[in-house]
Amino acid sequence: MASPFELSDAPVTALPGxxxxxxxxxxxxGLMLPIDAGRPETPDVDPHTQIDLIRKAEAAGVAAVYLRDIPLRDPDFGDVGQVWDPFVYLGYVAASTSEIAVGTAAVVVPVRHPLHLAKEAASVDRLSGGRFLFGVATGDRSSEFPAFGVEEGDRGEVFREHLGVMNRAWTTERKGIRWSGGRMWGGDIVPKPTAVRPPLITVGSCQQSMAWNAEHSDAWLTYHRDPVTQAKYLAQWRELAGPDKPFAQSMSLDLHPDPDAPPATIKFGYRVGRNCLVQLLMDLEKMGVDHVVLGFKRGTRPAPDMLDELLEYVVPTLALS
Incomplete structure (x- = not known):
C-alpha cells in the first residue's frame, strides 16, 4: 500500500469497503444511521447505543452503514438526520468496527469547500483501512444554500466543479488547481487516498444526467421506486454505465410484527413482514440491484427489535438463496 504522501494507482474495486x-x-x-424508528426529528443518536447496533449488524454480515450530511437543522423539514458532523462520526464508527463499510449518503458537496472535502474523505479512507464509501449529492434543503452563500439554482454546476477539484487533489502532487471559488498554487492535499480515489457514489440525480453520473461515479445509489419503474432506471443505468458499475437503492422499512404480512406502501418503502421482505429483496436481486440500504426511521416498532429480526431471519436467508 502506498504511503499517505504518495499517489496510488490501485483501483477502487480493490478496496475492502x-x-x-x-x-x-x-x-x-446496508443500513442508514441512526438506527432508530418513529421520531425523525428527535431520534436516539446516542453513539454508544448506535455502535452496539452497528457491531451486531457487522457480525451478521450487513455490508455497510451510511450517515447523511445535514448541515442545518430545519424544523420545517421534519427530519434532523443523524445529528453528528459526518466526518467526525465516520471516524468514530470506523474506529469502533473492523470490517463493515462506512459511507456517506450523502455529503452535500456544493455547501462544502472542495479541498476540505478532499482531505476529509481521504483521511476517513486511510483511517478506516479502505472501508470508506464516499456518497455525494447536491442537497435538497432550501434553507441551507443561502446560509453557505450558494445559489440553490447553481448547485448542480457547483457540484461538478467541486468534484473536479477533489479528483485533481487526489490524483496529482503539487499541481495547481484553479476553480471559480479559489486557487491552490504550490500546495498539496494529503493524505492521498488508498486507491486512486475513495469510491465515489452519486446519490440521487445530483442535478446531473444519468450519463454524467455513469461516467463520473463508481456506483449509483438511487431512491426506492415501484419495481416496474425501478427496472427501467436500472436498464438505463446498465446501458450507460455497463455491467461493472453497481446500482444501489434505498428502502424505508417498517418491519411488521406478523412475519407473513404482505407489503403495504409507505413513503419510499414498505411496511411488510419478514417473509415477504425476503421475497421483495430476492426480486430486486433478480432484477439486478446490487445493494439495498434499509432505513428504519418510518418504523412503528422499536428499531433494535426490527434489527434483531432482520439479522436473524432476513440476512441469512438472502445469503443462502
Whole structure:
C-alpha cells in the first residue's frame, strides 16, 4: 500500500469497503444511521447505543452503514438526520468496527469547500483501512444554500466543479488547481487516498444526467421506486454505465410484527413482514440491484427489535438463496 504522501494507482474495486458492499457477486444490504424508528426529528443518536447496533449488524454480515450530511437543522423539514458532523462520526464508527463499510449518503458537496472535502474523505479512507464509501449529492434543503452563500439554482454546476477539484487533489502532487471559488498554487492535499480515489457514489440525480453520473461515479445509489419503474432506471443505468458499475437503492422499512404480512406502501418503502421482505429483496436481486440500504426511521416498532429480526431471519436467508 502506498504511503499517505504518495499517489496510488490501485483501483477502487480493490478496496475492502467496496469489495464487501459490491464485490460479493450477490446483492448486499446496508443500513442508514441512526438506527432508530418513529421520531425523525428527535431520534436516539446516542453513539454508544448506535455502535452496539452497528457491531451486531457487522457480525451478521450487513455490508455497510451510511450517515447523511445535514448541515442545518430545519424544523420545517421534519427530519434532523443523524445529528453528528459526518466526518467526525465516520471516524468514530470506523474506529469502533473492523470490517463493515462506512459511507456517506450523502455529503452535500456544493455547501462544502472542495479541498476540505478532499482531505476529509481521504483521511476517513486511510483511517478506516479502505472501508470508506464516499456518497455525494447536491442537497435538497432550501434553507441551507443561502446560509453557505450558494445559489440553490447553481448547485448542480457547483457540484461538478467541486468534484473536479477533489479528483485533481487526489490524483496529482503539487499541481495547481484553479476553480471559480479559489486557487491552490504550490500546495498539496494529503493524505492521498488508498486507491486512486475513495469510491465515489452519486446519490440521487445530483442535478446531473444519468450519463454524467455513469461516467463520473463508481456506483449509483438511487431512491426506492415501484419495481416496474425501478427496472427501467436500472436498464438505463446498465446501458450507460455497463455491467461493472453497481446500482444501489434505498428502502424505508417498517418491519411488521406478523412475519407473513404482505407489503403495504409507505413513503419510499414498505411496511411488510419478514417473509415477504425476503421475497421483495430476492426480486430486486433478480432484477439486478446490487445493494439495498434499509432505513428504519418510518418504523412503528422499536428499531433494535426490527434489527434483531432482520439479522436473524432476513440476512441469512438472502445469503443462502
Amino acid at each position: 467496496y469489495r464487501r458492499t459490491f464485490g460479493t457477486g450477490r446483492m448486499t444490504l
